[in-house]
Amino acid sequence: MWRHMADSAGVAGRLWDEWVPTQVRRLIVDALPGGAEDARRLAVWLAATHDIGKATPAFACQVEGLAEAMRRCGLDMPLYRQMPDRKLAPHGLAGQLLLQQWLVERHGWPKAATGQFVIIAGGHHGVPPNYPAINELGNHPSLLRTRGSEDIWRGVQDELLDVATAACGVGERLAAWQRVKLPQPVQVLLTALVIVADWIASNPDLFPYFPGERGSDPERLDTAWRELNLPAPWAATEPTQPAEELFAQRFDLPEGARIRPVQREAVRLARELPTPGLLVIEAPMGEGKTEAALAAAEIFAARSGAGGCFVALPTMATGNAMFPRLLDWLERLPDERADTGAHSVALQHSKAALNRDFAELMRAGRRQHDLDRDGTGDAWRHSEDARSASAELVAHHWLRGRKKAMLSSFVVGTIDQLLFAGLKSRHLALRHLAVAGKVVVIDEAHAYDTYMSSYLARVLEWLGAYGVPVVVLSATLPPQRRRALAAAYSGTEEDDAAFAPVEQARDYPLLTTAAPGTEPRLSAPEASGRGTDVAVERLADDLDTLADRLAEDLAEGGCAVVVRNTVNRVHETAAHLRRRFGDERVTVAHARFLDLDRLAKDEALLADFGPPEKVAELGGKRPHTRIVVASQVVEQSLDIDFDLMVSDLAPVDLLLQRMGRLHRHPRGEGQSQRPRPLRTARCLITGVDWETVPPEPVAGSQRIYYRHPLLRSLAVLDPYLAEAEDAPGVPASAEDGRLGNVVGLPGDISPLVRRAYGDEPVGPPQWQEAMATARKEHDDHQANQRSNAGKFLLNPAGRAGRALVGWIDAGMGDADETRGGRAQVRDINDTLEVLVVQRRADGTLATVPWLADNKGGRELPTGAVPPPPLARTVAACGLRLPYQFSFSDVLDRAIEELEAACVEAWQAKESYWLAGELILVLDEDCRASLAGFDLHYTPFNGLEVHHAQ
Template structure:
């Protein structure tokens, strides 16, 4: 194959007519770029991307599909990039700029005026290019149309949406859009000339005959489409590739200069660790003094090494067992063997994503790399509030240069810093080009919300980019039990594609139902694992449990020894009455102690906190939930960790565990928050979630046999409330039923019934972690549970639950990506009837979560004198700052307002209320903040609180305080 630096016969061998065809035009500056030049640039960029940026895992996927392996794979990628815009050599495209069209007419390529081509919408240049390539392959190289489709669909889909069969059929009715009839031969000659030249330059002319027999798999079509999109975006950037009509095509400086300025970090090249697990974990993680590797971690490393190929590993182990560290060690082994160039860690929420990001960076800083001269690793925090994360924005400033965003279909560059804020690049960078909602996931190392992974199963524009982003990584899915049927529909579909790509995956859960374990394995392995093997996966008994599965191989199950870190939790019923709660805690805290009270709704948390403050005083009661502005919530989480976290972390933070304190929280404390309490009071929840909450009890050793805890609280206890215990069948409170539905709650009650204090079978205790798997499997199994008198209510609840699950699955199908089709089937109509653009906004998240679109506002205050200010209590000198209303606030001040975002609760998700709220908020907008210069504030809704931090919105009274967050009351 000809090298990228020797691009002859570009343009010397081309006719004047072919040289006159234009591809790019700058209306402001008047510059233009000929098509041949853009074809050459795109091919050269694709070659560099293939050689220096694309992970080996992706390159091998393509190579395995082609007869000459790696050599064919590179040739094909470069050729597809060279030819992707050949559809611009058509009258439908060329007529758009009259000056350039005139030049083409003088060269013999006659065409109508723009206004004389009303049907040109049927020939977008991507689709036109696909048709031209099909005709060239069939007419000049003997391919059938069916054989061409898996190759030519790349050109058709390079703007994010592969054409449908209807699109192709429609274009056949308008042949004059591809070639002007009176000079059809001239047009055809130029099109063939450009394609012949591309084939010769890219070294594919002699390979086309053999490729004709290749049944290109859909996953290969996807990653090649994505690679071409990236190459096109880079080659279309005038900052990197200046526009000019002429120039030396063989000049290597053009591509060398552009590539040097772009400075894309190379992918990670993992070195397979050979150390024993103890040494490996000591080298990679900041372990506490004297800490030893745990059996689950040791067994995960062993299983990863013994699996026949990198694949899916499910790690089921108790809370606090170091599952994340085990998964990262597995990721390192898998990446070295598969050629993955990075890692994506998917978590349930933004808060857990933020917490994971510095942990990922610490691990990344200790990883070896096969590259002789290791460069910077690109990192990304993947959620909609990443720009407000201080750790991430610190890395984002470290790029020494800044290239303009070349995604012309996306939003403007979201990163704007003063020149003096930029510092020299570091080994970890949030790369200047790899930012934004479409490109950020292409970074090598990513931590973010599960939504970002689920988007890979959502029919949406530029879906191929999302697939390329995960196809080259190891994927870690944390808290896998936290997703409902709707989300699991997307997760399973994504897993099926990850399996087809050969992406290694680690799934983590403390409380995974056996049926769900089987579904995960089945989704990943597809039809390559037998029903008998899947049945064995579901029947596997024991805890902790590791399951390893790779396509074409029988799954392997492993039962590591328990770590010995067990506790007995005494479980008791507690009446759902605030006075009863206060009296009980008054009794329990006679000698002091720290209590966690978990409520299933924010309203119930507010009610409990109010009553407990009356009894214990405001200084002894803290509230934690999701209804705080972002800045307050971050500080709340930090304060919880600094006060109730591991003893060594509390000491490092300079904090001190209080003698007596009560934290009233919603589910925000349930996942990925390492806090430790003496006593737990929890609303009834599905048993897996209730067990997660129990994991916050006596989580760390505090003195020998917990001697540093108050004597009365040295035995771990969980008081279960939120239930009418006097009913014939206990009735969960309405709020809990709305959140979780009746059936999971009743099954939870049924399996816990023998464990409540006073029963003979268990002595009133739940042994953790021994009881976790038996309780979860019983609650989510099909066997009858609970007293005979409950069975009628359970059966009705089961029926309602199954109807709801069925409705969720049907609803998910609306925009769910199709399964991987057999090799040779083209991506035609791949995202047909999709959602358009999908991103990590609340609207985008609502597509992959069964939830209403929620309303987010930025919260400010209006003083008595009418001046708008930031919220008065904000730390770091950000509170009470005056906000100009006749001009755009300075960037640092606007960023503070943007970080005061608040998601309004469910009351504002009903359509009529939502519409009314938006209308009222828009009426309060500040016009000066809506300009394009107002990057942080333009388009945002502002909630203005009065001097008492109150407001009214859509018939509701709102009150916001630093202690309690947002409270909502219906206006009378």
Template sequence: MSFEQFAQQLRGSLSATARSVWAKHDRDTNGWLPLWRHMADSAGAAAYLWDEWLPPLVKRRISEALPEGAADGRLLALWLAMVHDIGKATPAFASQVEELADVMRAQGLAMDSRRQMADHGFAPHGLAGQILLTSWLEARGWTKAAALQLTVIVGGHHGVPPGDGAVRDAMVRPALLYGRRDEHVWRQVQGELLDGAAVTCQIEERLAVWRTVRLSRPAQVLLNALVIVSDWIASNPELFPYFRETGDERRGRVEVAWEKLGLPGPWQPREPVGAAQEVFAARFSWPEEARVRPVQEAALAAARAMEDPGMLVIEAPMGEGKTEAALVASEVLAARSGAGGCFIALPTMATSNAMFPRLTEWVQALGESEPRSVFLAHSKAALNERYAAMLHAGRWASEDIDRDGSEREHGRAATELVVHQWLRGRKKGMLSSFAVGTIDQLLFAGLKSRHLALRHLALAGKVVVIDEAHAYDTFMNTYLDLVLSWLGAYRVPVVVLSATLPARRRRELVEAYAQVRRGTAEFDLVEQATGYPLLTSAVPGRAPEVMTPGASGRRTDVRIERIVDDPCALAERLREELSDGGCALVVHNTVRRVHATAKVLRERFADTGIEVSVAHARFVDLDRAARDRELLATFGPPSKVAELGGRRPEHGRVVVASQVAEQSLDIDFDILVSDLAPIDLLLQRMGRLHRHARGADQSERPKRLRSARCLITGADWEQRPPKPDPGSEIVYRPYPLLRAAAVLEPYLAPEAAATGDNVVHLPADIDRLVQRAYGPDPVGPGAWQETVAQARETHEIEQAKKAEGARIFRLGAPGKPGRSLLGWVEAGVGDTDDTPRGRAQVRDTGESLEVLVVQRRQDGTLTTLPWLGEKRGGIELPADVAPPPDAARTVAASAVRLPFPLVLPKVIDRVIDELEENCFPAWQSKEAHWVAGELLLVLDEDCRADLAGFEVRYSREDGLEVVDGD
């Protein structure tokens, strides 16, 4: 039976009165759709989604409790999609368009006017549909609890499943559902539509069987999401045209619409065969001499040993190829689980941008014959050059159809990867098969918000890779653990990567995924495991397993010492160390310290030829990207330096950086200076020392720098215990800093250098130092213990408050099968997305304010920053009309986050008021979407501005600085 025959069967089962009920109307064209037609369109869309788009893993989760498995799952999905708008067959909805309501009145469906129904808001059509369908099922012998498992999917098809209170408010107003008179006519029509849907979808016999099914909440969520997507597709008038006059029925609507939409199908993974060396070399185009590392080989073996989907935690040193190991393991886990894609979650936009080309290159190496959808998941993805190129060039089939009905040019892309037009945007982008994005995109799955089901659908069909798992604080981990419990319930394969993961945190991650209580005895071995590298695998319902692959043989011995926290003293020391050339990295915990140190070093090195530059997050996006490229072209691996046409400095070079140097950039220095930081972050920074071989025994480095050394500053070492810099205490809190100082005390003692006991062996010492610093046992000299104990007490109170704060809008656990989604996201945050407001819900970041930086010349002309390049720099910007698209995009890429003094509660309102004075009405139009709604920081000709009593200045060399305040 074709879909048009399917639709006509439904139509043929209905009376003229039932056929008069309308579902869609366009006021501009007066086009409309009867409800029966939209019901059939939605079911047809659901059928195509089930057959050609949903990954097997998702279909399996939906169907696992149903007697006939996937066959029942498909029938149930089609039927729910068909009846999702049954609530439109009510006076509360039908009265919205008087002309169409009159047609229904003429057929005997009496209803008050919209003005007379002042309380119509108590019965939105989703909620009304839930009530009608529940009554219909109860009349067929279903209990209310059993019916709600399905009917709440109808109630929640606009993104928020109703709560008990909303149901009660609607049911005490029966006139909204059945009218004030001729109630039996309304009930008869509603029954006709529901009966006709049951017959057309061939579920009458299945209903008697399904009423005893206890559907899991994950299955309900996925069905809810599938109905939402089906409705969105069927509601697009460019795909499913409205009738222009009564009786205008289109032939083959569903088939034509699906072909026009052209959604790429899911990834169909094939499990890689052969030895690890063969698999890795083929996937990543290794040179002939490259050899697979033990942790990569073990990761592939561990994935192959998992008979069911589970979690794999890979702990290995920096630079050991964990990402490649995760991608190959993902192939195995996807093939065995039926996953149809992969999502890689990383800490920041910068790390996400760096990962995106690695993901796309891996996908292209898979040799897929069909196009696959891809997505870069963060708020500034469109400013990423590689992704932007795919946005413009990667058009495929009819991806030019968006929900708003707008058309864009057709064409077929040459690439196998496409950024599909319909899958763009904050609601749908993550539904693409392959995605890279910030950890927020994963954490949002634990946040009560509208259309949360779509985010769950996006994750439930993928392998999820969580990189830098140590990088998240208590607030974020509260969300992460909750999301992992849902991923475990969906049986989503998860791969977790970290170089420095505390044993307790490893256990918490595994227990969350396995959905067991904290402290379960059989998980003791996960926390007690020793060895490094370390692999942990866990499958829900089974005991976890731990493996210890051999080391790769890579080794860096780092001599550490403490130095006084004085930039002048540091300058003299670096002047000595770099007397024969060499590259030094100085990592500070605050940007204020970065600027202060760089200023002193430049003054002291003015006559030496030693260059000093800075790297931190307070550059506009375009400058930050250019700075990252320059760092890679100068300090990256030899192959990258050659590729980018750079060269390592012949004379001395110092980079003074914030935490941006800890991750995402594969850069390599001869000597490191670091502020005292939590031990895992200190070790990450040490991973930037002698990262790559430069000649035999590092012979290409200056002679005095051929042994790796790390100088630790940022604390008053004369105090016992040492007193960290106040800015560092704000960023990291005192307790983790004191624990780091305590485990390093034996290395930093004055006599350690003389005896050779000041050497940290990487990677051999990583796990031992991390576990001691984050373990429960006291560390450090006895005289320190009272201070450390006080810091610990304060720390634990703060962490408990953060965890409690994270629970305010946090989703509940998956729960037991049979419990409906009624009230699932009640008391939530409403709509959320990857915006500062959205990110603040899952990150404990405090106030944050981003501005777009432009310049006003002396003659009053507004321009982009002058040094941004030939096509971007110094572009004149009109104030009275929307800026041209290219200019607006450059302005959007000139965003920077304002620093701490300007976002304090006592200042931020004044800052916003002053910035809003720079807003131009013409820049708020739809044509100026790149800049609409954004705040502008307008600099003068000297790149300075006064803001809330502070002098703000920006430079290409140093980024944004706040000079003083009133």
């Protein structure tokens, strides 16, 4: 134990000196009277003493042979089986009480002053104790010191604490510290630092133990730290060059391209803000918001001391698309500590190991176990660190697994990974340490519902308390959400009058800044001059009508996209259009494909419909005539461009996002390279019964988006959707005075979103009764979402000096992205994911036959674990089953059937890719029956689901 105490203290010192970002250190330093020296001493001392609770009979009785040796030295204790109540004294809680008693009895501390320090020992296993647990252990003192030998136990405990305190140079500081009031964010960060130090010091490969070993060996720590080789944090240097030069150096700008006014203004604000804080960038699609965010992040990091950057995106697909862009940016960054070696990089979502770029960084091969328990069990092989070609970026071996990956310096992940920081869950302190040392970039901020927004607001509140710079990006952010985000980060109530101008602002593009203790500021840069006028029309929700209109508009060729709100409508539409136009002219894109097929679909979309330079780079050629029938996957993440769009009605912000895929890139002077009838961008809106009053969205759309936002969307678009002869001279929402039924991008984005999400009545008088009913249903639904979100929502940071006792009480265990994990921070039902294989005519199992690169049709052994490359291929054939399988009775039945058909050999612990996974076996015709449904999968249509006959 004394050896582990010394190891933990030594590791904590190295972490403080070489790994903890300046941004985190500064927060702790500012809380202590002795500044930096005090902060380091406190961190080291807390690590040294965190396991003092193991010097108790409740812990020591577990191994009888060792316990007997202690008894011979006078440390009496009952046998293990004679201590049924020892569960009341987990060693973290026991250590908390022992430290408290030591401070009170030997150093004269008031008991009330001790909690904020000793809670760190209590919470070092991921869950700070609550008051009932503390009181219960206090009523069982014999678990800490056996009756009859209390003095001997106390002597050992005090000696360990006295020696640790002297070794850490803390003795003379204790008197001053008892007057300190540690802010709760500081308590969280110190707890996380102790956890990391404990996990590293507990690894026997790094810190081996030898019987009879005496004394402290400095080489022991040096050797272990050198073997661990933990990458240092980013040390950003503040760029001083003009914005144009900065962007030219950091990003691949087309030759002769000029940076956009929004990008220039983002750089200016980042440089001029008194302290780095929140920066909200609202600008049209295609304006380079991501590049603006990364440029601002570099400036913020240099000024705040952030040691990395986390980019949060709505989905795994958007995360995968962002990851190579982040790597390109990183390779261009200067670093004032470049001689310190590599930077740690991670892609953080449940399928990160299947991403090509990240797999290359990890040198795809042996999958690491995620063993977070006290840091034991990880393999330490530097050959398994994967470096980029420049040897500057590394997927570090220790920073793997769902609890540690976020501690990497640079992370791209789903928004869930950020929202988990607002979820009461085990080892939450580690997630806070991970984000507290970074700049956080939140993309597509409009894409989150009330449930998710509750978590986002709470996380922003904590990020503001930590002083974490945050950049929020959106093309279509409702004004109320802008105000809520700014108020949350600033730590004030949303109805604070100082934030009214944030909601009232009508400029677009718009940049908003906020920080705790300051009033928000607004800046309205000029638009870039790029714009697209989109003619909008109604289209009856009839497949023959759709086919006739497409035949007419595509008579001279062209590329059209039909966006449906449900996959079932995608399938129905594609089948009908194929009968009319042929299979080769109609393709589909949605989320119900195998992972490898989805990746191939995305690549094909970019090769056919991406920017001209991207199409040329991929060796593709824009099709003469093509119809893509897609779900919402084309709404974001993919830089693709169509001549014509047909879209189901959606909330207006999402509908505008879809319109951003029309004429996204110039194709010849005046779009002259597009077919003549399609040189004007046109969006036909369908998925609505236009004959009712008000028009009625189809049931599938209402299930996804709810009726109220759909009717509000219809109401604000109604002036644009009038028949030509009935069109008003100046549409009510067209504030630039333009005539006709044309939505101007970006000019109409802000007024349309503002009116759709505002409270004023919109739409014709005869709609109002139905809209009022829909509004009531919507308000009830949002209230229910807020209530449900609050069940596991972390509390705001409490007053300084208040201990983190019960910090995550009533929490939900571990936060993760396993099956059902996303439902912890999203208002969705538990979902089921399967790995898909095929059973051939001879009864053998194989990978599905159409996979490229010689991966398809490979026989799979059933009596043994498949070789890692083959197992990885199976793991890359993951498929999330649709909503029909989210209902509890169907879900339970499906799991039961899938588990009954599992391949036993694949569940072996060495089966890193397949153990614990559910396998869906398709027959020769790629069909299967599951839980009363017939499933059919093809690489052309994805998964189709029908009720069994």
